[in-house]
Amino acid sequence: MQIPTNVSLKQEGQYCIHCFSQKVERTYQNGLTYYYCQSCDKTAERSLVDLFFINLYY
Numbered sequence: 175m176q177i178p179t180n181v182s183l184k185q186e187g188q189y190c191i192h193c194f195s196q197k198v199e200r201t202y203q204n205g206l207t208y209y210y211c212q213s214c215d216k217t218a219e220r221s222l223v224d225l226f227f228i229n230l231y232y
């Protein structure tokens with residue numbers, strides 16, 4: 175995954191894994207957490223922040 179240099183992961187917030195927008199909303203469906211992006215109208219299971227911390231963990 176290529177992360178744009180203008181995106182600071184130290185900044186608080188959630189990022190869309192598709193377009194790196196911060197306009198993501200956390201939604202819950204069937205007991206699972208999803209992130210809906212208002213910018214690209216896509217829903218992802220994980221936000222970029224989650225992926226970032228997962229990568230750190232492993």
Ligand SMILES: [Zn+2]
Pocket residue numbers: 190191192193194195211212213214215216
């Ligand atoms: Zn997006």
